Amino acid sequence: MPLDELLIAVALCAYVLGALALLAYFFVRTPWLRDVGIPLAVLGCIAQFAQLIARFELTHVWPLLNLYGSLSLFAAMSVAIYIYFAFRYRLWFAGGFVLALSAIFLAYGVTWYEGTMPPVPSLQSYWAKIHVPIVVSSYAAFLVAFVFSCIYLVKYYATAGSPALARAAGGAGAPAGSPVLLWLNGLPSLAQLDVIVYRAVAIGLPLISVGIITGAMWAKEAWGAYWQWDPKETAALLSWIIYAGYMHLHTRPNLRGTFTAWVSVIGFVSIVFCYLGVNILISGLHSYKM
Amino acid sequence: MTQAVQRQGVLLMWYADFVRTFGNVLFAVSLFLVWGALTLIGVIVEQGQDAALYFQAYPAPLARAIVRLGLDNVYHSPWYVGIVGLILLSLGVCTFKRVIPARLPPLRAVAIDKIPLHAEIEAPGECETLRRKVADFFASRGWQLRERTFGGVEWTFADKHNWARRGVLVAHAGFVIIAAGTTLFWARGFSGETAILTGQTVDVPQTHARIRLDDFAYRITPIMTKSGMVYQPVDYVSHVTVTGRDGVARKMTVRVNHPIDVDGTLYYQASYGFGAQFTVSRNGVRDAPLSQRTFLEGDSFDVPGTTRAVVYERFVPTVDRASGAPAADPRVNDPAVVLGVSDTGASLGEALVPLRTWIDVGGETRVVPRRYVLYSGFQYRYDPGVPLVGIGAFVLLSGLVIAFYFLPARLYVRVDAAGPGRCRIGAAATTVKGYDVFESQFARLMVSLNTEVA
Ligand code: HEM
Numbered sequence: 001m002p003l004d005e006l007l008i009a010v011a012l013c014a015y016v017l018g019a020l021a022l023l024a025y026f027f028v029r030t031p032w033l034r035d036v037g038i039p040l041a042v043l044g045c046i047a048q049f050a051q052l053i054a055r056f057e058l059t060h061v062w063p064l065l066n067l068y069g070s071l072s073l074f075a076a077m078s079v080a081i082y083i084y085f086a087f088r089y090r091l092w093f094a095g096g097f098v099l100a101l102s103a104i105f106l107a108y109g110v111t112w113y114e115g116t117m118p119p120v121p122s123l124q125s126y127w128a129k130i131h132v133p134i135v136v137s138s139y140a141a142f143l144v145a146f147v148f149s150c151i152y153l154v155k156y157y158a159t160a161g162s163p164a165l166a167r168a169a170g171g172a173g174a175p176a177g178s179p180v181l182l183w184l185n186g187l188p189s190l191a192q193l194d195v196i197v198y199r200a201v202a203i204g205l206p207l208i209s210v211g212i213i214t215g216a217m218w219a220k221e222a223w224g225a226y227w228q229w230d231p232k233e234t235a236a237l238l239s240w241i242i243y244a245g246y247m248h249l250h251t252r253p254n255l256r257g258t259f260t261a262w263v264s265v266i267g268f269v270s271i272v273f274c275y276l277g278v279n280i281l282i283s284g285l286h287s288y289k290m
Numbered sequence: 291m292t293q294a295v296q297r298q299g300v301l302l303m304w305y306a307d308f309v310r311t312f313g314n315v316l317f318a319v320s321l322f323l324v325w326g327a328l329t330l331i332g333v334i335v336e337q338g339q340d341a342a343l344y345f346q347a348y349p350a351p352l353a354r355a356i357v358r359l360g361l362d363n364v365y366h367s368p369w370y371v372g373i374v375g376l377i378l379l380s381l382g383v384c385t386f387k388r389v390i391p392a393r394l395p396p397l398r399a400v401a402i403d404k405i406p407l408h409a410e411i412e413a414p415g416e417c418e419t420l421r422r423k424v425a426d427f428f429a430s431r432g433w434q435l436r437e438r439t440f441g442g443v444e445w446t447f448a449d450k451h452n453w454a455r456r457g458v459l460v461a462h463a464g465f466v467i468i469a470a471g472t473t474l475f476w477a478r479g480f481s482g483e484t485a486i487l488t489g490q491t492v493d494v495p496q497t498h499a500r501i502r503l504d505d506f507a508y509r510i511t512p513i514m515t516k517s518g519m520v521y522q523p524v525d526y527v528s529h530v531t532v533t534g535r536d537g538v539a540r541k542m543t544v545r546v547n548h549p550i551d552v553d554g555t556l557y558y559q560a561s562y563g564f565g566a567q568f569t570v571s572r573n574g575v576r577d578a579p580l581s582q583r584t585f586l587e588g589d590s591f592d593v594p595g596t597t598r599a600v601v602y603e604r605f606v607p608t609v610d611r612a613s614g615a616p617a618a619d620p621r622v623n624d625p626a627v628v629l630g631v632s633d634t635g636a637s638l639g640e641a642l643v644p645l646r647t648w649i650d651v652g653g654e655t656r657v658v659p660r661r662y663v664l665y666s667g668f669q670y671r672y673d674p675g676v677p678l679v680g681i682g683a684f685v686l687l688s689g690l691v692i693a694f695y696f697l698p699a700r701l702y703v704r705v706d707a708a709g710p711g712r713c714r715i716g717a718a719a720t721t722v723k724g725y726d727v728f729e730s731q732f733a734r735l736m737v738s739l740n741t742e743v744a
Contacts, residue, residue: 089730113516114517115513115515118522121523121546121547122547124546125547194726195726198727205690206687206694209686209690210687213683221548222546224481224549224556224670225669226676227472235333244322248322250723251315252316256724278333
């Protein structure tokens with residue numbers, strides 16, 4: 001097995017095992033599960049970056065120019081951003097979801113592997129080396145925001161029905177003894193989850209802005225106009241509009257929380273559409289044909 | 291007189307309503323929603339197609355809506371331009387009515403325990419000394435201090451990242467500058483495309499530059515992948531001689547990702563194709579004008595003395611010898627052309643005609659595809675708005691970074707006696723983004739204050 005394929009296999013195994021350990025940790029909160037899951041996440045992430053470097057060294061072709069390479073970076077960056085959040089804000093419990101999603105995206109990327117190909121002329125540009133990693137990193141930040149938004153919404157809807165639960169979940173008052181309640185109480189408060197989502201979007205929005213801008217600069221060089229209303233760039237604009245909407249809604253205390261969490265979920269749906277939907281369903285300049 | 295006053299009153303009310311609506315963030319988000327919806331339509335509905343195509347692809351009422359509402363060219367429709375205009379208007383109103391007037395909250399006494407982020411620390415010592423120590427503690431951490439006395443109580447106010455309150459303004463200004471830059475292209479820029487055959491010279495209408503295509507070449511590499519043979523294009527290159535405004539002819543090379551600049555207008559490698567020359571003869575006599583012409587794909591000519599027409603539909607670089615059908619290989623190995631023949635507009639069929647073979651198109655006329663000539667397609671564009679868009683992008687990004695990563699916060703601190711030889715430090719914090727974002731930072735700050743001062 002060539003080195004790069006071996007590294008991908010290592011990363012996939014690490015993510016799957018890490019996801020299982022951290023999902024179990026999410027439910028039972030046994031510390032050793034976390035102590036196994038987090039190193040596996042780190043291992044998978046390192047294996048992925050090593051794989052991208054190995055592929056570049058072996059083929060001398062920039063490895064991010066097809067769905068295989070870019071999904072691989074997407075998975076790696078999602079895990080990397082999650083690890084940063086986990087260490088910075090002590091958020092181990094969400095790791096299972098991030099790793100599971102990363103494993104799915106990585107596995108899907110592998111199905112697009114066609115072997116080594118030289119890039120088509122429009123992709124032979126130093127902009128490819130700048131634009132693609134930035135855009136993919138912004139998607140990764142939005143994935144992390146999405147996971148925390150989902151956890152927020154689950155907690156909100158699970159607790160909104162019962163005032164006792166709500167009190168417990170909000171961190172006020174002692175848990176009344178039910179296991180669900182105990183478990184929900186172990187998560188950060190809704191307000192803290194909202195701040196985490198905000199922080200992830202605050203990484204993603206500047207990145208997607210830089211991504212769109214560098215994409216426009218590249219387009220100017222390759223196609224003659226910095227904005228062509230190509231489906232890909234337009235879908236990225238749509239995501240940008242949604243997250244700009246998120247930021248504005250978040251300035252209103254009465255909308256901060258549940259409403260903005262939904263906007264973040266919708267935003268990630270638009271990201272998946274922009275990333276995969278457009279590539280697969282709609283052809284345009286970004287399908288890289290002359 | 292009273293009528294005039296009344297009218298003025300109505301106008302003022304109307305103005306107040308307008309300002310309230312357009313200065314509201316929720317109104318702005320509603321505009322974003324419409325902007326997003328129109329953008330999504332543009333992604334899903336293929337743009338710039340013939341009306342007939344929409345009727346083929348969608349149910350008739352939907353197709354009619356697409357065509358009538360201009361959704362087939364949505365980004366240039368009045369809806370799209372209008373919504374972006376409204377967003378700019380709303381942004382403008384908001385900037386002058388909310389963002390610029392937003393001042394720092396005044397320095398005043400507050401009920402510390404009524405502010406959600408608050409802490410109390412008890413410490414031994416003399417209160418005045420402690421107050422100095424607390425002030426030094428915040429000053430050494432970059433907080434900007436001011437002291438005031440209200441009702442005989444001394445307050446210390448500490449601000450951080452105050453300047454970052456302007457991040458919103460900077461982000462908004464960036465967006466406006468980008469919008470201005472794109473408008474400048476609409477107002478003063480132009481763009482177009484031209485296809486030039488090898489050896490041909492064209493005049494670009496808007497710029498009066500003369501471009502001669504000396505040579506065009508492309509490179510395609512066959513690669514065996516897991517799902518079969520792929521013919522991967524690797525390079526497209528046009529060698530041109532360009533004469534600009536100064537009248538000097540210069541040799542230049544245009545590649546994808548490497549446009550050339552002639553008097554401020556950029557020329558890009560956009561496409562390529564195959565022109566074809568035919569020998570047309572009737573009863574063995576060669577038709578000189580037709581035989582000298584070079585046809586581009588899609589061009590047609592009338593068959594002399596008949597009601598028939600021949601169209602050069604497309605070039606086939608390689609014919610599969612075994613099947614006689616076009617092969618997938620886009621390199622020129624065994625070339626042919628596809629010719630269509632019609633009579634008074636009605637198609638009679640099409641044929642694959644290998645180069646240097648002949649076909650009888652009726653009326654005793656034979657057509658021989660004699661040779662092919664490569665042509666290169668260029669796009670050109672003059673866009674005076676680019677520097678402005680670039681500056682706007684930079685300003686917008688700076689605004690985003692300031693708004694998201696520098697949190698303006700204010701601390702309210704008072705030190706009171708709490709019994710003999712003991713003092714109580716009360717501290718509360720507010721930020722422009724609510725309390726939750728600052729919670730953990732405040733907690734850390736209070737822990738440090740406790741260990742260092744108390
Ligand atoms: C319809 C036009 C817009 C209006 C009326 C508007 C209004 C506002 C207002 C009032 C705020 C501050 C809210 C507060 O602090 O209470 C704000 C924040 C902000 N706006 Fe806009 N805005 C508009 C468009 C945009 C656009 C196009 C951008 C481009 C990115 C943008 C970026 C921002 C940012 C980054 C913030 C700060 C958010 C935060 O700190 O969390 N705005 N906007």
